[in-house]
Amino acid sequence: MAKHRGINPPLKAPGSHAPVLFSGGSKMTKPYRPQEIEPKWQQRWEADALYRSVIDAEKPKFYALTMLPYPSGDLHIGHWYAMTPSDARARFKRMQGYNVLFPMGFDAFGLPAENAAIQRGIHPGTWTLRNVANMRQQMRTMGTMFDWQREAVSCLPGYYRWTEWLFLKFYEMGLAYRKKSPVDYCPSCKTTLAREQVVGEEHICERCGAPVIKKDLEQWFFRITKYADELLDFSKIDWPDKIRLLQTNWIGRSEGAEVTFTIAPEDLPAGTVEGDGDLVVFTTRPDTLWGATFMVLAPEHPLVDRITKAEYREAVAAYKQQAARQNEIERLATDKEKTGVFTGAYAINPVNDARIPVWIADYVMMTYGTGAIMAVPAHDERDFAFASKFDLPIPTVIETEEWVAEGRPFPLPHAYPGTGRMINSASFDGTPAPHPAVEEVTAWLAEQGRGKAAVNYKLRDWLISRQRYWGAPIPMIYCENCGIVPVSYKDLPVLLPADAEIPKTGENALLYHEGYLHTTCPKCGRPARRETDTMDTFMCSSWYQYAYLSPYYREGESVTGKDTPWDPAELAYWAPVDTYTGGAEHAVMHLMYTRFFTKALRDAGLLDFDEPMLQYRYQGIILGEPRDGDCVEVSGAWAGNAFQASDITVTPFDQRENWPPAGKSESRVCGEVMDRDDVSLKVQAGDELVVVHVPEGQEIVIPGKESMGGLSDILYHLEVEKMSKSKKNVVAPDTLVATYGADTVRAYLMFGWRWDQGGPWDSKGIEGVVRWINRVWALVMDTPRTRVPLDAATEREMQRAMHTAIKAVTQDLESFSFNTIIARLMEFTNALGKAKEAAWESPIWDTAISHLLLLLAPITPHLAEELWEATGKPYSVHTQAWPTWDEAMLAVDEIEIPVQINGKVRGKIVVAANADDETVKAAALAEANVRRYTEGQQVLKVIVAGRKLVSVVVK
């Protein structure tokens, strides 16, 4: 048996306790000390420019990219979870012979910098760049192959000059436009938001969680809707179904028809010209037109005021006011009691010339479709609810299967939206609905000039104006003579004034900066005013993958509209991104915006491809580790609802069996600590949560702690939740690296969870990886104490283990199955451990170890490099070729095959790997235990399923 001796825990000081081995001469074990070897190799790699990516026409390129972080201050374990597996894969691709680009940067504009400015009186730029410097340092400890020479920081003028440049391009192309419209506005952030940044049922701000309100403002938009159909086409990219579905639903394409209703002429004010009373509605079900018995307009619809009859004006005005106060969610809720008022006007249904009343109701939104609907109460739930409430007629025009099955009840007990046949619809009666009824009716409408086929999208244009200082300026100028005038390309960048003072109110500093505000019109030269809104930060990240190719391109030089924001040669070689990784929460924001950008840039002639990222995979989220709180037994007295402590005894959380009984009495409170602050504890005393006040300086005895503890030493209950500073469940990567080393952290983050799912942190689990890495270290560094002769079987087994590992690790890296990679490497390590005493001095040992190190190189780059050097191999392990496996080596001579009888495993046979089916069958039936079960039974069937299993059916 192999003896794995001399393995030290990573943190133990050198010396006394490390077992000293004397074997075949004397070799003192060198312990694994990541704290020494990791910085050493990081510096060496940096000095040698090992990861500098340079165009090389001889090699195939591979652009690996992982989402850039926002420089919030410190690196989070989530950054490690996202970046280090992506790094492993990039390294793997590099060893496979690709010329790999794996850059990193910072998404450095955004609100928190301004909030920091307000709270600490520090300039947003200073705060941001300080964080960038800190996080860059932290990232260097990851041991990633980021090419820092290509770093791009989006808040630097050399970067945002091009963000502005792209805005001007889009403006020229008609993709950027300004309009007044009701927009989502966060009163807390004091800025407008894109529709995508308003989240949840309560319509809250994605950034700060405050409820969002609607405001009518002049804002800049990007015409993303122009690309709606193309964005629905995912045929050129390998993206997860989930993301494709989210984007598809968000774009929300629906096909149907636009049908023109007209307001009855007598209901229009005098002097109206022909066509003025046209009321276009979008419907996905034109086949139900004959059942439209009323129309509903959004309260904001422009026609409302003109058609409302005098006697209804008051009610309509009141209703409009009330509707304006509600948010979209309240208005659209299906379970809500329907409200609405009649305008007094009638419209003509174009299919049957019926006069139908026009109502307004808040369940119709001005922003969806045309802001007007035809209501078909028989076949739409909301219309049904509305019609029932206001006693409007509900004629059936589709004979649905459900209705027929229920015995054609009339009046209808509820809406019937299902499939069936058209009825009461003139010449269309009998047509199967919705198909082909929809198509046939649409064609007929078009023929009659009363409608046409139309497509409607849920997707809105992208609102990019933000009323904030810390963002890329929108390079536009307002001139009294010339109107809206773009800044000239040569005048870019429009610089954010460094001396701006951020108002404590959170308002946009640019509004108050005279020097920024006042400029001259590029057209007429007269005084003019600058746009003070800045761009949504998603602008910056929509093109950053191209910025990395030549960061701060042509900085300091003057540019024109004919330039490109990147070096064309770099773009031609590297773009598009081959593999992109990052969080799925960006599905309908960043991931859609960047696709839109790429298509727009293509149409501008700046790119010649359609999609920015060919393959995309997302990672999950690491959550906080759950933990029980300590138990406290407190004596003292009640002071109102709280309990005043005079003495506290603690029983730690992990000694639950020793906890005293929970509860409360006159002079005692006992239970688990659920929360704690500087002066009090929240104690779960039985069913009740009791607040215990603790006098300052109170001595608290905590068993197992040497010194007298204070309140802050008491551990409190933690649930599985997202990590956050306020919940105090944050796992700091710096601490982990200091304790275990970056390689161990990297390997654990790959091993512990399914990468796309994530889950709660487990501080015990990392120990398994620590042990494994120490075993790997010892495997290479420690001479075995005893030797045994190497036999052919062991040799064969080592070969098999090696090729199995190469195959599995290669395939799993390819498929982002990071957790099984580590499992496979552990198996390989364990197999080598078993063979060590026999194989130690043979060439095959050297081969096996070097292959192990090659497989480890992407995962634990420093460890692999250190051991590679220790085994006398030439620097660097990271420039070696990725090993390949030999399928023949995976085979074994003899295989064990289970034999099932009526579906239950009853025996196992061992046959030659190349045995034919007949031999396998015979062997199976001859097996002793199998015979016990087949004895006296009739064997009906024997199935030999490859070399995997034999199935016998008996009766």
Added chain:
RNA sequence: GGGGAAGUGUCGGAAUAGGCAGACGAGCAUGACUUAGGAUCAUGUGCCGCAAGGCGUGCGGGUUCAAGUCCCGCCUUCCCCA
């Protein structure tokens, strides 16, 4: 309400393409080496049962020689949308 994903030991999680469920770890248990052990090494560990054996992938059906995997119906959790 609509759409999607997921439910596997005590825990994280494995399981080409329907073929021995539980790889690899954590935890736990026993033992070894140790002045010591929260180190290391070895062995065991799905559940019930002394055993033979039986039962086991959310629940109920189905297809099949064979189902975690395929089909139908339900339940639960999470995500997105309304």
